[in-house]
Ligand code: ATP
């Protein structure tokens with residue numbers, strides 16, 4: 327059996343709730359089927375999309391992730407701002423921004439390398455950390471695109487708070503018409519720094 331899996335950083339519930347509050351108006355203005363919004367408590371930071379993984383490979387991945395994570399100290403992300411990929415003329419992904427310390431990039435590269443050693447194709451695009459909150463329907467009209475642009479321009483998302491990162495997680499994703507359902511599979515803790 328194969329599990330559609332990915333490695334991600336979890337967002338604190340408080341941040342997810344702040345995202346929900348600051349985008350409620352936007353979600354009302356751009357309802358389905360124009361945009362598929364991610365359930366607030368599913369919002370996460372993807373580090374590595376693995377695709378279909380066998381149970382045996384999941385064990386290897388979990389082990390490799392544990393060993394890699396132990397070598398990276400925890401850090402904190404600053405969450406805030408709103409944007410769209412690739413741009414407002416071709417809207418695809420609506421996101422909330424992340425300001426990350428250099429440690430984030432180092433952790434990302436370590437995980438990429440660990441996954442590559444197990445045969446998972448490295449990502450070719452540069453890592454640009456963001457939180458996907460909505461995906462724009464790709465059969466939209468020019469009028470729809472205009473509507474999306476206007477709604478985004480009217481919405482300001484300031485700094486929402488800090489997200490401490492002390493672990494990375496493996497999830498499986500079950501694609502469903504109502505939205506993908508994520509199930510937590512494994513946690514790998516980052517290096518614990520003594521408080522003293
Ligand atoms: P849905 O596909 O139903 O819109 P989803 O994209 O959240 O929902 P998945 O496609 O299973 O669910 O993706 C799980 C995670 O992996 C998400 O964070 C998604 O953005 C990311 N992801 C999915 N496919 C890729 C890919 N080809 N490259 C990079 N990241 C991906």
Ligand code: MG
Pocket residue numbers: none
């Ligand atoms: Mg997807």
